[in-house]
Amino acid sequence: MIQKILLAVSGLGHAEEMMKTLKEMPSIQSARVTVLHVVPSQSSEAAMTQKWEEGGKILANAIQYLNYDPSQVSSILRQGDPKNVVCQVADEVDADLIIMGSRGLKRLQSILGNSVSQYVFQLSSRPMLLVKDDIYVKRIKRVMVAVDNSESAQNCLNLALFMLRDVAGSQLILANINTDLGGKISGITDIKPERNSVLGNAVNLAEKQSIPVRCITSSGKPGEEICRLAEELNVDLLLLGSPDRRPSIAKSFVDLDRLIGSSLSDYVRVNATCPVLLARTVA
Incomplete structure (x- = not known):
């Protein structure tokens, strides 16, 4: 039932840790994982180049941390509005599950703070696993x-x-x-x-x-x-x-x-x- 997972990473939070914990479960071990990092558009070419380089490092660090068989993991670095890009890529890879970090903002704060996870959940029909920054990720039993x-x-x-x-x-x-x-x-x-x-x-x-x-x-x-x-x-x-x-x-x-x-x-x-x-x- 969960064969394709989209893991959206930002270099912060526990999303990668959650993914690694999930992969210990027998039913998830054969799932393919797409690791996504979205680079927001910048006002200058120099700033954009810097963000692309930073994004590449974030993806590389995530892939290294997960330490999966190369046949089971792929990475995507894309420019755009993160909340829209996550939904687009989830459709492209036909994800059975989206995993994202969450700052745990309350409702009005989510709107004003442009909460990516909240928007993605509203706009996507796919199951979504949210991992707040302030929680402890444990082995799932x-x-x-x-x-x-x-x-x-x-x-x-x-x-x-x-x-x-x-x-x-x-x-x-x-x-x-x-x-x-x-x-x-x-x-x-x-x-x-x-x-x-x-x-x-x-x-x-x-x-x-x-x-x-x-x-x-x-x-x-x-x-x-x-x-x-x-x-x-x-x-x-x-x-x-x-x-x-x-x-x-x-x-x-x-x-x-x-x-x-x-x-x-x-x-x-x-x-x-x-x-x-x-x-x-x-x-």
């Missing part, structure tokens, strides 16, 4: 999926099951949040779901792959609860579905309402203390 009856959540479940295949000592945590508009926080409750329920079907799929699974529920504001559970359970990777509300005519435009409004995926992106993989509904 404990994976949490926020589960509801949406197609995007089912997509996240499928990705998690694929990633955890043959991972020794792994655990899949299925979390369901009961919305409490009053914001009252409950404890973490382990549950045994009914056989034909959404959670029950998810458990069946995990058990077929011999992946240990734990089902939990809590109540409160969904974004806050998902982040709290991930932190308290010491999760290595969090997967969250994000349904696309934009009409097809507006696919090429960033949804400003979601950028500055109350988006669950945006809240989790900013506040989670572990890497976050955001996925939309499979087209």
Whole structure:
């Protein structure tokens, strides 16, 4: 399911470290990786030449750090607006996953600060793994999926099951949040779901792959609860579905309402203390 990965690097953050950690997982070991660095346009030819040289070094350092078989990795150095170029290259290589660093800016700051990761997630339909600058990247064994009856959540479940295949000592945590508009926080409750329920079907799929699974529920504001559970359970990777509300005519435009409004995926992106993989509904 994840055979082609686009790794966007800037010379900062933990994106390369995340990629190296992912490659330790049996299901990801055969994936091809395209490492991309984008050089923003400069006001002078001399400045542009300097940025190209710097970009070449950033790519070379990333390739050296990853230390992959040359047949599994390629690099692209391109000029342009980073947020647009990442989307273009993801389409060109038909990436199954985009990995990027993130400064974890809040919604309005993301717009004013021209957050590349936020724009790419809004404009691309591809799964995206965001790694904030201030988190610690760990070996991926404990994976949490926020589960509801949406197609995007089912997509996240499928990705998690694929990633955890043959991972020794792994655990899949299925979390369901009961919305409490009053914001009252409950404890973490382990549950045994009914056989034909959404959670029950998810458990069946995990058990077929011999992946240990734990089902939990809590109540409160969904974004806050998902982040709290991930932190308290010491999760290595969090997967969250994000349904696309934009009409097809507006696919090429960033949804400003979601950028500055109350988006669950945006809240989790900013506040989670572990890497976050955001996925939309499979087209």
